[in-house]
Amino acid sequence: MTDRLTELREEIYKILPEVDGVIALKKGPSAIVAPYLFVKEAADDLQKLAVWPKEPVPDTLKIIQRAHPEARLAIVVRGCEERGLVEMSKHSQVDLDKVTLIGLACTAEEADICRCTKPAPTHAKIVIGERVEGTVDRLTDDFTAKSLEEKLAFWKQEYSHCIKCYGCRNICPQCFCNVCTLEDEKWVETGRLPLPQPSMYHLIRSMHMTAKCVACRECEETCPAGIPLSIQFRLIARDVKQMYGYETGENLDQQPPQLLVLEEGEYERTGLPH
Amino acid sequence: MINYHNVLTTCPYCGTGCALHLQVLDDQLVGVLPAKEHVIAQGGLCIKGWNAHAFVNHKDRLKTPLIKKNGIFMEATWDEALDLIASRLAAIKAESGPDSVAVLSSAKCTNEENYLLQKFTRAVIGTNNVDHCARL
8 A cells, every 4th residue: 555645746746737836745954844835847846745744734825826816726635724725715815716625634643633523625536545534522522521610710721821922813724814803902902911811812813713713723733832722613613513504614605604694584593502 | 937935944033942934935035834843842933933024024124234423323334333333342441441341142143143242242342241132
């Protein structure tokens, strides 16, 4: 059996002559991995192709497409990254018509690291690697089992570690507003640490991620304070699904609830599940 | 041909030594990405590191030395600036002694540059008044 990296490299070699570039990961100095645009003029770079650790590649696509809206591109995507692109396309941040998706199935070990319930792409016509079952997100389950008081104490404790680096916002491919509320003095006071409780920074961000966050965990991975941010986002995604029947990142045709003009009877409010 | 790549470098803002990636699109610096596998940064950055690209092409960035003449900062050449610094430091040392001068170094410099500056302070100026911006 060919390994996943070799198989992916062969697939990119195949597609490279047909496109202006393929977004994937490349090993740099000290074998440190970063997103890269592979082009046919420098196909040998593919010797340095990498698959792990995952990077916020949907954002890379956005950056390149903004400068080159006509470019024909391909991108290697995991399940979460593909879901991210689905949401970004609905919010006009990427143009998927000009993009070929090369799917990459996560290994069981990778799914385990991410506590991922859906570790494979579903839209990409080609998927490299064997699809594995999603894992149980024990951290979120443990949180859900807590009482309301315990939940409050949990987040107060976690948010008290925040150093306000804005890394969770900066790395998030779904955070694309030109004017960011988190930079508004009215809500988030410059230079104030520790954050006042309740933390408006984190509460505003959770609300703004509603029906957008696809649980890629980039925010959690970049957090210098180790705050398990994906717990809150996964529970919000669960609520959005229960309240509006909207599965974040799944279906290209389904309009996200916040983009619709709500008409009476269009949605039946089922109430909060907790 | 479209060119997008990341350049691995060290954050210039303090002495911790976090690595970060500078995102380059068509020879233009467009942003910062953390380096997940770097032994010090481990994929995290502080707010300064996240903005480490911002000053590079900033319109307010100083590109030449400025010398204050009649209360107004005027652009000058490096030769003019260094001549002025040397003559003023020599004059102050002659008038008030070497301990009337203090030198403040920077975490943005390399180890070697910092070594050089303390050597200059002690051997040329003749004072132990040397400190560093990282003593926060």
